[in-house]
Amino acid sequence: MNVMIVTDTFPPDINGVARTLQMWAHGLSARGHRVTVVTTTEEAREANSRKGVEVLAMPALPIPGYQGIRMGVASRRQFEELIEIKRPDAMYVAVESLMGLNAVRAAGRAGVPVVSGFHTNFHTYSQDYRLPVLKNGAEWYLRYLHNRTARTLTPSESTAEQLRALGIENVGVLGRGVDTLLFNPQRRDTTLRQSWGADDSTPVALFVGRIAAEKNLPLVVKAFRQIVSQQPGARCVFVGDGPLSAALQEEHPDFIHAGARTGEDLARHYASADLFIFPSITETFGNVITEALTSGLVTVTYDYAAARQFIRNGENGFTAPYEDETVYLERVTTALTHWNDSAVRIAAADTSKRLSWDAIIAQFEQELSNARPSDSTTSDNHTRPTTS
Incomplete structure (x- = not known):
């Protein structure tokens, strides 16, 4: 053909x-x-x-x-x-x-x-x-x-x-x-985590996506601030680029702004984090959600698109009703208590079995x-x- x-x-x-x-x-x-x-x-x-x-x-x-x-x-x-x-x-x-x-x-x-x-x-x-x-x-x-x-x-x-x-x-x-040879927990990189100021006892929250209005960045920032207030010393990382990158860095210099990443470098960033914060409400699917899951992250997102298909709330990640910001932030608090929960993270990584290209x-x-x-x-x- x-x-x-x-x-x-x-x-x-x-x-x-x-x-x-x-x-x-x-x-x-x-x-x-x-x-x-x-x-x-x-x-x-x-x-x-x-x-x-x-x-x-x-x-x-x-x-x-x-x-x-x-x-x-x-x-x-x-x-x-x-x-x-x-x-x-x-x-x-x-x-x-x-x-x-x-x-x-x-x-x-x-x-x-x-x-x-x-x-x-x-x-x-x-x-x-x-x-x-x-x-x-x-x-x-x-x-x-x-x-x-x-x-x-x-x-x-x-x-x-x-x-x-x-x-x-x-x-x-x-x-x-998802390319599971690329995105998987084995990509976790201690040196990268150290560059973020994180050790084994430090939770790292991650956002991956375009730094643009449609990604609901104000709620990402709220979630990051909540994580830091509840777990002092936690690290929060933005991966991505876009029209709001400069403003985001200027307003929140204490967060880590890693810029756009691709290939194995992107995979290392996923696997080296612990929590994935993604409250976008404009996705048709959300590839980053399945990439985060197969990387073994505790993911918090809204219950639609890829999340509805692949996340079982409380088992391999956490979801909130679509556009319900209050419940979303409650789910972030719950996820933070599970950031190092091997059962949730193993269940998340097992999602890859349903994601054959x-x-x-x-x-x-x-x-x-x-x-x-x-x-x-x-x-x-x-x-x-x-x-x-």
Whole structure:
């Protein structure tokens, strides 16, 4: 099968979507398929050339406040020409930008089946950036785009339920895996912990993610402050970069700000901590949650997306009802009493047994193989969906 993947982000970008798409592309290639990844930077093309996977860079514009992330603006005509050259049997569109829409339109004209992916809750970011007026328009656009494709894949059942409620049709769930050779408790590094000022008796709380408004950073800070007040000497570590990095470091210089980390370095940071604090409310899945679990951390998060699927509250981690800040902080207190509890940490690491990438890539392959051209992609005279 000849597969085209369209995305605004791909490694060396550092985010869960980029890592997931790279795993899928390389996984399909390993199964004998030819893969073309259409993305937005020359760096991605240079960093990912390998047999069976071709990476192409298309026109894009920078996204204000998101250094290194670009929004694709390739035209329908450019995609029509690319489809004529590459002759894909199926297309996976992982982005709702103008590039994604034009890819769907071009594929429809060419009769190429399209499966779309819902990877990021951009329509909910409006509240984080104080732009509520954009929410209704964003939801209409999501319906318009995804209902032009044969199927929309999302990583968790809770997110699938949200999409169905928005009026998006034919939604399926395709989970995520974890590289357990990379993320595991054996990566724990005493030297790294010492550099944080921690010894075996010191709990270390960790946040991994983009340092941006949509990650609910004020609650991370509250949780960190609570941990330090209840356990003087505890260390609190931020791993990640983003538009709020400088402000966060200036306001909270006593926390450890490790910046963005990748590969084995990121895995060491996970395994060298004890608690994982992640109260984001905008995840479609939350790869960092499963990475923290398989690294053996006592994780505290909200009960949705990956957490709902993999965390059994009080057994292998702790969850709070969605957006209930009071209960979340209570769970942080409880987790702190278990920071060195081998039973909880072993149960967390055992989560890896349910996170095989091989099974997920096989399902992705089947979804692409089953896709047929959608009636709604064959014409640009698509009926405007209801906004009710």
